[in-house]
Amino acid sequence: MSQQKIPVTVLSGYLGAGKTTILNHVLNNRGGLRAAVIVNDLSEVNIDAGLIKDGGGLSRTNEQLVEMSNGCICCTLREDLLREVERLAKENRFDYILIESTGVGEPIPVAQTFTYIDEEHGIDLSRFCRLDTMVTVVDAYRFWHDYSSGESLLERNQAVGEEDTRDVVDLLIDQIEFCDVLILNKTDLVEESALQELEQVMRKLQPRAKLIRTARGMIEPHEILNTGLFNFEEASASAGWMKEMQQSHHIPETEEYGITSFVYERIRPFHPGRLLDWLSDWPAEVVRAKGMMWLATRNQMAQNISQAGPSIQFGPAGYWIAALPEEEQAQLLGEDEELQKQWDAKVGDRINKIVFIGIDMDREHIVTELDACLLTEEEMKLDWSLFTDDLPNMPAEQIEMALS
Protein backbone atom coordinates (compact mmCIF):
# COMPACT_ATOMS: atom_id res chain seq x y z
CA MET A 1 0.00 0.00 0.00
CA SER A 2 1.48 3.34 -0.95
CA GLN A 3 1.87 5.76 1.85
CA GLN A 4 0.66 9.38 1.65
CA LYS A 5 3.49 11.85 1.84
CA ILE A 6 3.28 13.89 5.02
CA PRO A 7 3.31 17.66 4.54
CA VAL A 8 6.02 19.46 6.50
CA THR A 9 5.88 23.08 7.62
CA VAL A 10 9.04 24.82 8.82
CA LEU A 11 8.87 27.95 10.97
CA SER A 12 11.90 30.22 10.80
CA GLY A 13 12.38 33.72 12.18
CA TYR A 14 14.77 35.61 14.39
CA LEU A 15 14.88 35.06 18.16
CA GLY A 16 11.73 36.23 19.88
CA ALA A 17 9.79 36.93 16.67
CA GLY A 18 6.91 34.75 17.86
CA LYS A 19 7.51 31.28 16.38
CA THR A 20 6.54 29.39 19.56
CA THR A 21 3.49 31.60 20.05
CA ILE A 22 2.34 30.85 16.49
CA LEU A 23 3.05 27.13 16.88
CA ASN A 24 0.99 26.97 20.06
CA HIS A 25 -1.86 28.85 18.46
CA VAL A 26 -1.88 26.51 15.47
CA LEU A 27 -1.74 23.39 17.67
CA ASN A 28 -4.61 24.66 19.77
CA ASN A 29 -6.72 25.23 16.67
CA ARG A 30 -5.75 22.24 14.56
CA GLY A 31 -9.20 20.71 14.45
CA GLY A 32 -8.30 17.18 15.47
CA LEU A 33 -5.48 16.64 13.00
CA ARG A 34 -2.55 14.64 14.34
CA ALA A 35 0.67 16.57 14.58
CA ALA A 36 4.28 15.68 15.12
CA VAL A 37 6.26 18.68 16.27
CA ILE A 38 10.02 19.14 16.21
CA VAL A 39 11.47 22.05 18.17
CA ASN A 40 15.07 23.01 17.89
CA ASP A 41 16.89 25.09 20.46
CA LEU A 42 20.53 26.12 20.48
CA SER A 43 20.89 25.83 24.21
CA GLU A 44 21.10 22.66 26.25
CA VAL A 45 17.68 23.21 27.76
CA ASN A 46 14.96 23.33 25.16
CA ILE A 47 12.84 26.15 26.55
CA ASP A 48 10.53 26.26 23.57
CA ALA A 49 9.66 22.58 23.93
CA GLY A 50 8.49 23.31 27.48
CA LEU A 51 6.35 26.18 26.26
CA ILE A 52 4.78 24.04 23.55
CA LYS A 53 4.03 21.21 25.98
CA ASP A 54 2.32 23.65 28.32
CA GLY A 55 0.61 25.78 25.74
CA GLY A 56 0.05 23.61 22.71
CA GLY A 57 -1.93 20.83 24.31
CA LEU A 58 0.14 18.07 22.75
CA SER A 59 -0.88 15.64 25.43
CA ARG A 60 -2.66 12.94 23.53
CA THR A 61 -0.73 9.75 23.05
CA ASN A 62 -1.10 9.73 19.29
CA GLU A 63 0.90 12.92 18.96
CA GLN A 64 4.49 13.66 19.49
CA LEU A 65 6.93 16.38 20.43
CA VAL A 66 10.56 15.87 19.51
CA GLU A 67 13.11 18.13 21.17
CA MET A 68 16.37 18.81 19.43
CA SER A 69 18.72 20.93 21.47
CA ASN A 70 22.35 21.88 21.77
CA GLY A 71 22.83 22.68 18.11
CA CYS A 72 21.14 23.95 15.02
CA ILE A 73 19.14 21.83 12.56
CA CYS A 74 20.49 23.87 9.67
CA CYS A 75 24.08 22.81 10.46
CA THR A 76 25.27 20.64 13.37
CA LEU A 77 22.00 18.75 13.88
CA ARG A 78 21.13 18.25 10.24
CA GLU A 79 21.72 14.51 10.37
CA ASP A 80 19.58 14.23 13.51
CA LEU A 81 16.82 16.12 11.72
CA LEU A 82 16.98 13.68 8.81
CA ARG A 83 16.73 10.68 11.11
CA GLU A 84 13.94 12.13 13.25
CA VAL A 85 11.79 13.12 10.28
CA GLU A 86 12.34 9.72 8.67
CA ARG A 87 11.38 7.97 11.91
CA LEU A 88 8.25 10.09 12.44
CA ALA A 89 7.15 9.73 8.84
CA LYS A 90 7.61 5.94 8.88
CA GLU A 91 5.27 5.69 11.86
CA ASN A 92 2.58 6.68 9.39
CA ARG A 93 0.25 8.15 11.99
CA PHE A 94 0.66 11.90 11.58
CA ASP A 95 -1.24 14.28 9.36
CA TYR A 96 1.61 16.73 9.30
CA ILE A 97 4.98 17.57 10.77
CA LEU A 98 5.66 21.04 12.14
CA ILE A 99 9.22 22.17 12.72
CA GLU A 100 10.27 25.20 14.72
CA SER A 101 13.80 26.18 13.74
CA THR A 102 16.13 28.07 16.06
CA GLY A 103 16.02 31.84 15.79
CA VAL A 104 19.49 31.88 14.23
CA GLY A 105 18.79 29.11 11.73
CA GLU A 106 19.08 29.53 7.97
CA PRO A 107 16.05 28.30 6.02
CA ILE A 108 17.83 27.11 2.85
CA PRO A 109 19.85 24.24 4.41
CA VAL A 110 16.72 23.04 6.22
CA ALA A 111 14.78 23.05 2.94
CA GLN A 112 17.64 21.18 1.25
CA THR A 113 17.39 18.46 3.87
CA PHE A 114 13.96 17.66 2.45
CA THR A 115 14.68 18.05 -1.22
CA TYR A 116 18.04 16.30 -1.71
CA ILE A 117 18.80 12.66 -1.20
CA ASP A 118 21.34 12.36 1.60
CA GLU A 119 23.88 10.02 -0.01
CA GLU A 120 26.07 9.80 3.09
CA HIS A 121 23.33 8.36 5.29
CA GLY A 122 21.25 6.88 2.51
CA ILE A 123 18.13 8.81 3.51
CA ASP A 124 15.72 10.21 0.96
CA LEU A 125 13.06 12.13 2.88
CA SER A 126 11.08 12.86 -0.26
CA ARG A 127 9.91 9.24 -0.19
CA PHE A 128 7.94 9.82 3.00
CA CYS A 129 7.15 13.47 3.20
CA ARG A 130 7.08 16.66 1.18
CA LEU A 131 8.19 20.08 2.25
CA ASP A 132 4.91 21.94 2.14
CA THR A 133 5.44 25.46 3.50
CA MET A 134 8.46 27.49 4.54
CA VAL A 135 7.28 30.16 6.95
CA THR A 136 9.30 33.14 8.12
CA VAL A 137 8.11 35.09 11.13
CA VAL A 138 9.17 38.73 11.36
CA ASP A 139 8.84 40.79 14.53
CA ALA A 140 7.09 43.90 13.23
CA TYR A 141 7.96 45.80 16.39
CA ARG A 142 11.70 45.12 16.43
CA PHE A 143 12.37 44.79 12.70
CA TRP A 144 13.94 48.18 12.01
CA HIS A 145 15.86 48.10 15.26
CA ASP A 146 17.43 44.73 14.42
CA TYR A 147 17.87 45.58 10.75
CA SER A 148 19.84 48.72 11.43
CA SER A 149 21.63 47.63 14.60
CA GLY A 150 24.90 46.75 12.87
CA GLU A 151 25.41 44.04 15.49
CA SER A 152 26.72 40.57 14.92
CA LEU A 153 25.24 37.41 16.44
CA LEU A 154 28.50 37.00 18.38
CA GLU A 155 28.08 40.44 19.95
CA ARG A 156 24.61 39.40 21.05
CA ASN A 157 25.84 36.04 22.36
CA GLN A 158 23.57 34.33 19.84
CA ALA A 159 26.17 32.82 17.53
CA VAL A 160 26.25 29.09 16.77
CA GLY A 161 30.00 29.10 17.53
CA GLU A 162 33.09 31.31 17.58
CA GLU A 163 33.43 30.99 13.81
CA ASP A 164 29.86 32.22 13.25
CA THR A 165 30.52 35.77 12.02
CA ARG A 166 27.05 36.55 10.71
CA ASP A 167 25.45 39.91 11.32
CA VAL A 168 21.90 39.94 12.66
CA VAL A 169 20.73 41.75 9.52
CA ASP A 170 22.24 39.13 7.18
CA LEU A 171 20.27 36.44 8.98
CA LEU A 172 17.07 38.49 8.80
CA ILE A 173 17.45 39.01 5.07
CA ASP A 174 18.24 35.32 4.41
CA GLN A 175 15.09 34.33 6.28
CA ILE A 176 12.91 36.88 4.46
CA GLU A 177 14.28 36.13 1.00
CA PHE A 178 13.58 32.40 1.19
CA CYS A 179 10.01 31.60 2.24
CA ASP A 180 6.49 30.90 1.00
CA VAL A 181 4.63 32.64 3.79
CA LEU A 182 5.88 35.74 5.56
CA ILE A 183 4.19 36.47 8.86
CA LEU A 184 4.44 39.97 10.27
CA ASN A 185 3.81 39.28 13.94
CA LYS A 186 3.38 41.62 16.93
CA THR A 187 1.26 43.95 14.87
CA ASP A 188 -0.48 44.96 18.11
CA LEU A 189 2.65 46.93 19.01
CA VAL A 190 2.94 48.91 15.77
CA GLU A 191 0.89 51.78 14.36
CA GLU A 192 -1.08 51.18 11.18
CA SER A 193 0.94 53.53 8.96
CA ALA A 194 4.27 52.02 10.10
CA LEU A 195 2.82 48.57 9.49
CA GLN A 196 1.77 49.47 5.98
CA GLU A 197 5.23 50.79 5.24
CA LEU A 198 6.83 47.65 6.64
CA GLU A 199 4.50 45.52 4.54
CA GLN A 200 5.55 47.37 1.41
CA VAL A 201 9.21 46.89 2.26
CA MET A 202 8.60 43.16 2.77
CA ARG A 203 6.82 43.03 -0.60
CA LYS A 204 9.88 44.57 -2.27
CA LEU A 205 12.31 42.24 -0.53
CA GLN A 206 10.13 39.16 -1.04
CA PRO A 207 7.48 39.61 -3.76
CA ARG A 208 6.48 35.94 -4.02
CA ALA A 209 5.53 35.03 -0.46
CA LYS A 210 2.06 35.30 0.95
CA LEU A 211 2.14 38.14 3.47
CA ILE A 212 0.08 37.72 6.63
CA ARG A 213 -0.28 40.01 9.63
CA THR A 214 -0.69 38.50 13.08
CA ALA A 215 -1.00 39.71 16.64
CA ARG A 216 -0.03 37.24 19.38
CA GLY A 217 0.51 34.60 16.73
CA MET A 218 -3.18 34.29 15.91
CA ILE A 219 -3.23 32.76 12.47
CA GLU A 220 -5.65 30.45 10.71
CA PRO A 221 -3.85 27.06 10.67
CA HIS A 222 -4.70 26.50 7.00
CA GLU A 223 -2.54 29.52 6.11
CA ILE A 224 0.59 27.54 6.97
CA LEU A 225 -0.45 23.87 6.96
CA ASN A 226 -0.84 21.80 3.83
CA THR A 227 -0.76 24.89 1.60
CA GLY A 228 1.23 23.21 -1.19
CA LEU A 229 3.12 26.46 -1.65
CA PHE A 230 6.71 25.22 -1.44
CA ASN A 231 8.77 24.92 -4.58
CA PHE A 232 12.55 24.89 -4.26
CA GLU A 233 13.35 26.56 -7.58
CA GLU A 234 10.74 29.28 -7.13
CA ALA A 235 11.72 29.94 -3.54
CA SER A 236 15.40 30.15 -4.49
CA ALA A 237 14.62 32.76 -7.12
CA SER A 238 12.02 34.69 -5.16
CA ALA A 239 14.12 37.44 -3.60
CA GLY A 240 13.05 40.91 -4.68
CA TRP A 241 16.53 41.77 -5.96
CA MET A 242 16.52 38.73 -8.25
CA LYS A 243 13.17 39.67 -9.76
CA GLU A 244 14.46 43.19 -10.26
CA MET A 245 17.60 41.91 -11.99
CA GLN A 246 15.39 40.28 -14.60
CA GLN A 247 14.14 43.58 -15.97
CA SER A 248 10.94 42.11 -17.33
CA HIS A 249 9.78 41.46 -13.76
CA HIS A 250 10.06 45.04 -12.46
CA ILE A 251 8.07 45.17 -9.23
CA PRO A 252 5.65 48.10 -9.26
CA GLU A 253 6.71 51.00 -7.09
CA THR A 254 4.74 51.92 -4.01
CA GLU A 255 5.09 55.67 -4.11
CA GLU A 256 3.00 56.20 -0.99
CA TYR A 257 5.86 55.21 1.27
CA GLY A 258 8.65 56.11 -1.10
CA ILE A 259 9.73 52.48 -1.47
CA THR A 260 11.43 52.06 -4.82
CA SER A 261 13.99 49.95 -6.61
CA PHE A 262 16.22 50.30 -9.63
CA VAL A 263 19.09 48.59 -11.40
CA TYR A 264 22.40 50.36 -11.96
CA GLU A 265 24.07 49.01 -15.07
CA ARG A 266 27.33 50.13 -16.71
CA ILE A 267 29.84 48.43 -19.00
CA ARG A 268 32.93 50.15 -17.57
CA PRO A 269 35.02 49.11 -14.57
CA PHE A 270 35.10 50.81 -11.17
CA HIS A 271 38.16 52.51 -9.77
CA PRO A 272 38.91 50.58 -6.55
CA GLY A 273 39.83 53.63 -4.46
CA ARG A 274 36.81 55.73 -5.35
CA LEU A 275 34.49 52.72 -5.06
CA LEU A 276 35.78 51.88 -1.57
CA ASP A 277 35.20 55.49 -0.46
CA TRP A 278 31.66 55.33 -1.82
CA LEU A 279 30.90 51.94 -0.22
CA SER A 280 32.25 53.15 3.13
CA ASP A 281 29.83 56.06 3.08
CA TRP A 282 26.82 54.04 2.02
CA PRO A 283 23.51 55.92 1.48
CA ALA A 284 21.41 55.13 4.55
CA GLU A 285 18.13 55.07 2.60
CA VAL A 286 19.18 51.91 0.71
CA VAL A 287 17.63 48.93 2.52
CA ARG A 288 19.01 46.20 0.29
CA ALA A 289 21.47 46.04 -2.59
CA LYS A 290 22.88 43.09 -4.45
CA GLY A 291 24.79 42.54 -7.65
CA MET A 292 27.99 42.09 -9.61
CA MET A 293 30.84 44.53 -9.86
CA TRP A 294 33.66 44.90 -12.36
CA LEU A 295 36.76 46.22 -10.70
CA ALA A 296 39.62 47.56 -12.84
CA THR A 297 42.26 45.93 -10.61
CA ARG A 298 40.56 42.51 -10.82
CA ASN A 299 39.76 42.34 -14.48
CA GLN A 300 39.51 38.54 -14.49
CA MET A 301 37.19 38.11 -11.52
CA ALA A 302 33.61 39.26 -11.04
CA GLN A 303 33.04 40.77 -7.59
CA ASN A 304 29.91 40.14 -5.61
CA ILE A 305 28.25 42.85 -3.53
CA SER A 306 25.51 42.15 -1.00
CA GLN A 307 24.24 44.82 1.38
CA ALA A 308 21.48 44.65 3.96
CA GLY A 309 21.14 47.57 6.38
CA PRO A 310 24.58 48.45 7.72
CA SER A 311 26.16 45.18 6.60
CA ILE A 312 28.06 45.22 3.29
CA GLN A 313 29.74 42.09 1.98
CA PHE A 314 32.08 42.33 -0.95
CA GLY A 315 34.45 39.88 -2.58
CA PRO A 316 35.33 37.68 -5.56
CA ALA A 317 32.45 35.67 -7.00
CA GLY A 318 34.19 33.80 -9.84
CA TYR A 319 35.84 34.32 -13.21
CA TRP A 320 34.19 36.41 -15.87
CA ILE A 321 33.43 34.11 -18.77
CA ALA A 322 35.45 36.50 -20.93
CA ALA A 323 38.50 35.60 -18.80
CA LEU A 324 38.25 31.87 -19.53
CA PRO A 325 40.14 30.06 -22.31
CA GLU A 326 38.50 30.70 -25.69
CA GLU A 327 37.31 27.15 -26.16
CA GLU A 328 35.48 27.21 -22.85
CA GLN A 329 34.01 30.63 -23.65
CA ALA A 330 32.68 29.40 -26.97
CA GLN A 331 31.08 26.38 -25.34
CA LEU A 332 29.38 28.41 -22.60
CA LEU A 333 28.18 31.00 -25.08
CA GLY A 334 26.79 28.34 -27.35
CA GLU A 335 24.71 26.92 -24.48
CA ASP A 336 23.27 30.17 -23.17
CA GLU A 337 21.08 32.51 -25.21
CA GLU A 338 20.81 35.08 -22.44
CA LEU A 339 24.58 35.29 -22.29
CA GLN A 340 24.78 35.78 -26.05
CA LYS A 341 22.36 38.71 -25.83
CA GLN A 342 24.34 40.40 -23.06
CA TRP A 343 27.76 39.70 -24.56
CA ASP A 344 29.75 42.83 -25.37
CA ALA A 345 32.03 42.60 -28.39
CA LYS A 346 34.97 44.15 -26.51
CA VAL A 347 34.63 43.08 -22.87
CA GLY A 348 32.34 40.06 -23.03
CA ASP A 349 30.23 39.56 -19.90
CA ARG A 350 32.11 42.11 -17.76
CA ILE A 351 29.54 44.48 -16.31
CA ASN A 352 28.47 46.44 -13.24
CA LYS A 353 24.93 45.43 -12.46
CA ILE A 354 23.51 46.22 -9.04
CA VAL A 355 19.94 46.24 -7.74
CA PHE A 356 19.02 48.88 -5.17
CA ILE A 357 15.91 48.68 -2.98
CA GLY A 358 15.26 51.53 -0.60
CA ILE A 359 13.01 54.11 1.01
CA ASP A 360 13.11 57.68 -0.33
CA MET A 361 16.19 56.89 -2.40
CA ASP A 362 17.63 59.69 -4.51
CA ARG A 363 18.22 57.57 -7.56
CA GLU A 364 19.80 60.32 -9.62
CA HIS A 365 22.26 61.15 -6.83
CA ILE A 366 23.24 57.51 -6.33
CA VAL A 367 23.73 57.02 -10.07
CA THR A 368 25.80 60.21 -10.39
CA GLU A 369 28.01 59.19 -7.47
CA LEU A 370 28.49 55.67 -8.81
CA ASP A 371 29.29 57.02 -12.27
CA ALA A 372 32.01 59.11 -10.66
CA CYS A 373 33.55 55.86 -9.33
CA LEU A 374 33.91 54.45 -12.86
CA LEU A 375 37.23 54.83 -14.67
CA THR A 376 37.51 58.11 -16.58
CA GLU A 377 38.47 58.20 -20.25
CA GLU A 378 42.05 59.01 -19.18
CA GLU A 379 42.17 56.17 -16.64
CA MET A 380 40.87 53.73 -19.22
CA LYS A 381 44.16 54.21 -21.10
CA LEU A 382 46.40 53.62 -18.05
CA ASP A 383 47.77 50.37 -16.62
CA TRP A 384 44.87 49.38 -14.35
CA SER A 385 47.01 47.13 -12.18
CA LEU A 386 48.75 50.23 -10.79
CA PHE A 387 45.64 51.52 -8.97
CA THR A 388 45.64 50.93 -5.22
CA ASP A 389 43.08 48.27 -4.30
CA ASP A 390 42.16 48.06 -0.61
CA LEU A 391 38.81 46.38 -1.14
CA PRO A 392 38.21 43.03 0.61
CA ASN A 393 39.61 40.13 -1.40
CA MET A 394 37.98 37.11 0.20
CA PRO A 395 34.49 35.87 -0.72
CA ALA A 396 31.87 37.92 1.12
CA GLU A 397 34.22 39.89 3.35
CA GLN A 398 32.72 42.76 5.33
CA ILE A 399 33.32 46.42 4.55
CA GLU A 400 33.36 48.85 7.44
CA MET A 401 30.89 51.58 6.67
CA ALA A 402 30.40 54.98 8.24
CA LEU A 403 27.21 54.75 10.27
CA SER A 404 25.37 58.03 10.23
Ligand SMILES: Nc1nc2c(ncn2[C@@H]2O[C@H](COP(=O)(O)OP(=O)(O)OP(=O)(O)O)[C@@H](O)[C@H]2O)c(=O)[nH]1
Ligand atom coordinates in the same frame (compact mmCIF):
# COMPACT_ATOMS: atom_id res chain seq x y z
N1 LIG B 1 2.84 42.02 22.15
C1 LIG B 1 3.07 40.87 21.53
N2 LIG B 1 3.90 39.95 22.09
C2 LIG B 1 4.11 38.79 21.43
C3 LIG B 1 3.49 38.50 20.19
N3 LIG B 1 3.89 37.27 19.79
C4 LIG B 1 4.74 36.83 20.72
N4 LIG B 1 4.88 37.71 21.73
C5 LIG B 1 5.75 37.60 22.89
O1 LIG B 1 7.09 37.69 22.43
C6 LIG B 1 7.94 36.83 23.17
C7 LIG B 1 8.67 35.86 22.25
O2 LIG B 1 7.72 35.02 21.63
P1 LIG B 1 8.07 33.52 21.20
O3 LIG B 1 6.85 32.95 20.59
O4 LIG B 1 8.70 32.79 22.32
O5 LIG B 1 9.16 33.81 20.10
P2 LIG B 1 10.12 32.76 19.37
O6 LIG B 1 10.28 33.26 17.98
O7 LIG B 1 9.61 31.39 19.54
O8 LIG B 1 11.45 32.96 20.18
P3 LIG B 1 12.78 32.00 20.21
O9 LIG B 1 12.30 30.63 20.43
O10 LIG B 1 13.59 32.58 21.32
O11 LIG B 1 13.44 32.17 18.89
C8 LIG B 1 7.03 36.12 24.17
O12 LIG B 1 7.12 36.81 25.39
C9 LIG B 1 5.65 36.26 23.57
O13 LIG B 1 4.64 36.25 24.53
C10 LIG B 1 2.61 39.50 19.64
O14 LIG B 1 2.06 39.35 18.54
N5 LIG B 1 2.46 40.64 20.35
